[in-house]
Amino acid sequence: MSGTTPPKIASSPDQPSFECVHETCGFKGEECICRPMHLHFDRAELRTARTIELNEGDQLAPEDFPEPVVFAVLTGVIAVESHLSDGRRSLLTLRFPGEYLDMNRADRHASGEVVALAPTSVKLVPRNVFEELLLRDGNLRRIYWRRATDIMHQQFDHSSDLGKKTPTERMASFIFELRNRMNIPRFVEEFTLPISRQSIADYLGLRAETVSRVLKSLEKEGAVKLIGKHKIEVLDFKGLRKIANGARPRLSNHR
Amino acid sequence: MSGTTPPKIASSPDQPSFECVHETCGFKGEECICRPMHLHFDRAELRTARTIELNEGDQLAPEDFPEPVVFAVLTGVIAVESHLSDGRRSLLTLRFPGEYLDMNRADRHASGEVVALAPTSVKLVPRNVFEELLLRDGNLRRIYWRRATDIMHQQFDHSSDLGKKTPTERMASFIFELRNRMNIPRFVEEFTLPISRQSIADYLGLRAETVSRVLKSLEKEGAVKLIGKHKIEVLDFKGLRKIANGARPRLSNHR
DNA sequence: TTAGAATATTGATTTATATCAATGTCCTTT
DNA sequence: AAAGGACATTGATATAAATCAATATTCTAA
Numbered sequence: 001m002s003g004t005t006p007p008k009i010a011s012s013p014d015q016p017s018f019e020c021v022h023e024t025c026g027f028k029g030e031e032c033i034c035r036p037m038h039l040h041f042d043r044a045e046l047r048t049a050r051t052i053e054l055n056e057g058d059q060l061a062p063e064d065f066p067e068p069v070v071f072a073v074l075t076g077v078i079a080v081e082s083h084l085s086d087g088r089r090s091l092l093t094l095r096f097p098g099e100y101l102d103m104n105r106a107d108r109h110a111s112g113e114v115v116a117l118a119p120t121s122v123k124l125v126p127r128n129v130f131e132e133l134l135l136r137d138g139n140l141r142r143i144y145w146r147r148a149t150d151i152m153h154q155q156f157d158h159s160s161d162l163g164k165k166t167p168t169e170r171m172a173s174f175i176f177e178l179r180n181r182m183n184i185p186r187f188v189e190e191f192t193l194p195i196s197r198q199s200i201a202d203y204l205g206l207r208a209e210t211v212s213r214v215l216k217s218l219e220k221e222g223a224v225k226l227i228g229k230h231k232i233e234v235l236d237f238k239g240l241r242k243i244a245n246g247a248r249p250r251l252s253n254h255r
Numbered sequence: 256m257s258g259t260t261p262p263k264i265a266s267s268p269d270q271p272s273f274e275c276v277h278e279t280c281g282f283k284g285e286e287c288i289c290r291p292m293h294l295h296f297d298r299a300e301l302r303t304a305r306t307i308e309l310n311e312g313d314q315l316a317p318e319d320f321p322e323p324v325v326f327a328v329l330t331g332v333i334a335v336e337s338h339l340s341d342g343r344r345s346l347l348t349l350r351f352p353g354e355y356l357d358m359n360r361a362d363r364h365a366s367g368e369v370v371a372l373a374p375t376s377v378k379l380v381p382r383n384v385f386e387e388l389l390l391r392d393g394n395l396r397r398i399y400w401r402r403a404t405d406i407m408h409q410q411f412d413h414s415s416d417l418g419k420k421t422p423t424e425r426m427a428s429f430i431f432e433l434r435n436r437m438n439i440p441r442f443v444e445e446f447t448l449p450i451s452r453q454s455i456a457d458y459l460g461l462r463a464e465t466v467s468r469v470l471k472s473l474e475k476e477g478a479v480k481l482i483g484k485h486k487i488e489v490l491d492f493k494g495l496r497k498i499a500n501g502a503r504p505r506l507s508n509h510r
Numbered sequence: 511t512t513a514g515a516a517t518a519t520t521g522a523t524t525t526a527t528a529t530c531a532a533t534g535t536c537c538t539t540t
Numbered sequence: 541a542a543a544g545g546a547c548a549t550t551g552a553t554a555t556a557a558a559t560c561a562a563t564a565t566t567c568t569a570a
Contacts, residue, residue: 102404110408135390149357152407155411159345159414163417163458164339166526197549202418207528207529209528212550213549216550229535245339246341250525451518461557464519464520464557467518468519484518484565
């Protein structure tokens with residue numbers, strides 16, 4: 001009882017604190033589909049898991065995954081980035097905390113590099129170790145398979161954004177995508193834009209200038225409010241949703 | 256020995272004829288990663304599999320998959336199609352013979368409808384039945400998991416096409432994508448464009464007119480030769496590859 | 511074989527966004 | 541607190557692809 005540092009009461013390692021923000025999941029704790037993937041990595045069978053810290057802009061070194069791996073993002077943001085021969089950059093997919101990413105070995109069959117878009121820590125497990133575990137753990141298997149198809153559908157949605165949506169519609173979609181994937185509860189209007197304008201542009205197939213203009217135009221029509229450069233507040237959910245689903249407002253040059 | 260109908264010598268049902276066109280797979284027959292997925296469906300455990308025939312333009316009825324399913328494409332072409340509120344159409348992903356598609360139940364979480372872009376037959380298995388089988392068959396599991404990550408990488412590549420490539424570059428990429436996925440051997444220059452200009456456009460995020468013009472421009476520079484409307488021959492693989500990887504030839508209005 | 515419809519091509523014009531350029535704001539570091 | 545650099549915004553202009561419109565080709569069915 002003496003001394004200045006109180007004893008740290010670690011939450012039970014087998015049951016790290018996690019509360020799902022949804023009401024429709026139907027499962028709790030370890031069985032919830034929403035449980036951050038890295039918590040599933042905290043178990044004896046995966047003791048070989050490595051944690052890697054990255055600064056903004058760092059790319060994961062090929063020697064970090066000479067074999068296929070599964071990443072879990074603990075904090076920050078991860079992207080798969082590709083460059084065309086003349087330097088054009090695309091962000092092919094994003095991963096936020098609690099999400100995972102399957103990657104083949106860095107030197108083969110890879111469509112891009114894994115980079116951090118913010119200070120980030122990831123936990124990394126060889127795929128064959130993870131697959132072994134999946135075979136033995138039916139709960140984890142159910143979660144992983146369900147999330148795998150969800151991710152694919154997410155990718156489909158993103159293709160729809162890129163293929164046929166106007167810049168404004170893409171931005172509106174992206175705001176909802178961010179809120180969903182970062183688990184912002186519906187009643188919380190304000191949240192953080194976790195990546196730069198340039199990265200948003202490279203993810204949405206636009207130029208940074210266009211992202212600026214589109215955000216401003218959404219603000220003008222009262223759909224959102226920009227707070228500094230990294231915070232945004234959704235003022236009109238319904239309106240923004242309509243735009244995201246294709247209410248075709250294009251940018252206009254005259255006034 | 257009498258009678259007019261000779262006994263049919265069915266090829267062994269466990270070992271339907273299939274020869275991989277690649278030389279680097281390292282596995283043969285049932286173990287080859289390239290083995291058409293529907294052949295894996297021909298086994299006792301999957302006797303509940305349904306085969307469905309679709310005409311061009313048909314969409315798979317929701318009652319065909321009230322529960323999550325895995326499709327295998329036998330012949331034809333399948334797409335996941337989405338429409339924005341004002342009618343803009345996107346083809347989010349394509350599936351060719353031998354490929355499979357995971358879909359959640361038609362009425363939930365789905366980003367689009369499953370439609371046939373040509374006369375098509377698919378074989379369909381409930382996901383839980385398929386997953387059961389995966390648990391028991393290590394070979395199929397290896398193949399399925401590997402193909403799942405390949406498909407994801409394919410989706411990534413497609414995002415790169417849509418996000419940052421010019422129409423000409425997209426078309427060049429698409430030609431290679433087609434050839435790979437339809438298993439056209441490298442020494443075969445001519446092959447069939449299995450879907451309409453409009454569908455190509457909706458897959459590549461372009462207009463049908465643009466697809467026409469881009470094809471013509473590729474023909475002019477000698478990269479390909481169009482034979483009728485549904486055949487195309489690749490004359491300059493290296494040049495076309497360079498374009499696909501970002502050698503930025505844009506369409507030009509003058510001349 | 512021809513008629514008609516569907517699909518594809520070609521042409522003219524418009525326009526949304528890229529591009530180029532300058533300015534402004536924020537954030538870090540000293 | 542000020543300086544410097546990175547990031548973001550704003551403005552002016554050019555242009556590639558969309559759009560609109562017409563024609564041509566291919567396919568289907570009578």
